[in-house]
Amino acid sequence: MSLTIKPVSPAIGAEIEGLDLREPLDAAGRGAILDAFHEYILLLFRGQDLTEDQQTTFATTFGELGKRTVGARFVKAPKDAYASPVMMVTNRSDEGPTGGTASFGDGDMWFHHDTCFYPVPNIVTMLYGIEVTSQGGLTRVSNMYRAYDNIPGALRDRLEGRTVLQVYDYNRYRIDPGVDLEGARSHSQPIFVTHPVTGKKALYVNRTMTACIEGMDKAESDAILDELFDIAEDDRIVHDHRWRVGDLLMWDNRCSTHARTDFPGEESRVLRRCTVAGKEPVHA
Numbered sequence: 001m002s003l004t005i006k007p008v009s010p011a012i013g014a015e016i017e018g019l020d021l022r023e024p025l026d027a028a029g030r031g032a033i034l035d036a037f038h039e040y041i042l043l044l045f046r047g048q049d050l051t052e053d054q055q056t057t058f059a060t061t062f063g064e065l066g067k068r069t070v071g072a073r074f075v076k077a078p079k080d081a082y083a084s085p086v087m088m089v090t091n092r093s094d095e096g097p098t099g100g101t102a103s104f105g106d107g108d109m110w111f112h113h114d115t116c117f118y119p120v121p122n123i124v125t126m127l128y129g130i131e132v133t134s135q136g137g138l139t140r141v142s143n144m145y146r147a148y149d150n151i152p153g154a155l156r157d158r159l160e161g162r163t164v165l166q167v168y169d170y171n172r173y174r175i176d177p178g179v180d181l182e183g184a185r186s187h188s189q190p191i192f193v194t195h196p197v198t199g200k201k202a203l204y205v206n207r208t209m210t211a212c213i214e215g216m217d218k219a220e221s222d223a224i225l226d227e228l229f230d231i232a233e234d235d236r237i238v239h240d241h242r243w244r245v246g247d248l249l250m251w252d253n254r255c256s257t258h259a260r261t262d263f264p265g266e267e268s269r270v271l272r273r274c275t276v277a278g279k280e281p282v283h284a
């Protein structure tokens with residue numbers, strides 16, 4: 001087996017060529033992929049042809065599969081939908097190939113860290129392209145190590161050791177600081193985290209879910225968060241992934257955020273998602 005690792009942008013991400021993910025990995029291949037994952041944060045494998053089982057088997061290269069605990073937002077899911085570690089990210093309202101586990105339907109999504117509003121967020125999100133749109137629907141992924149490094153030193157020093165409230169309100173989609181958070185899922189997390197493998201520090205806030213810096217005056221918290229969101233969403237640290245059928249895209253939620261651009265609602269978009277379970281984030 002010979003792998004080629006090619007960076008996809010100066011900011012973040014690499015494409016790995018020469019691998020059929022249906023085949024079992026040997027120790028050397030597994031080591032090479034893990035090293036690339038820790039170096040590049042975002043990995044792309046193109047031209048794959050994966051069943052659900054093959055995708056989840058590959059995901060276990062990175063750890064234990066994440067359980068589904070999130071309610072489907074756009075399509076009513078049967079009660080047993082959450083028994084599966086797999087979810088379809090799709091705008092298709094029929095249950096067809098999604099088995100009633102469809103979620104995150106149409107439109108754009110702002111930058112966010114997946115499941116950061118839980119005590120133990122998933123570390124990996126893995127998406128496989130089954131149907132893609134002719135335009136739009138890009139997955140944007142931003143490098144949170146670089147964001148941390150780009151925070152002005154005096155501000156970074158002031159924020160060290162602080163915590164933020166991460167919130168996901170399923171009824172409102174985007175968090176509006178100051179709203180009544182009753183019924184929303186939330187958890188206090190470090191504002192900066194240290195990656196347990198690389199030892200590097202990463203910014204851990206995002207515009208969709210971070211409601212406030214805890215213990216700080218609201219106006220000041222809002223102003224600082226706005227500044228941090230702009231740093232986190234700087235185009236210079238973002239890679240835009242344009243989907244093709246057969247793409248397997250995965251990223252590390254501990255040191256990246258991601259977003260989605262809008263796409264034609266009349267076209268069908270189906271991505272099969274699974275995750276890898278994590279450990280509690282550690283203060284930087």
Ligand SMILES: [Fe+2]
Nearest residue numbers: 112113114258
């Ligand atoms: Fe997401």
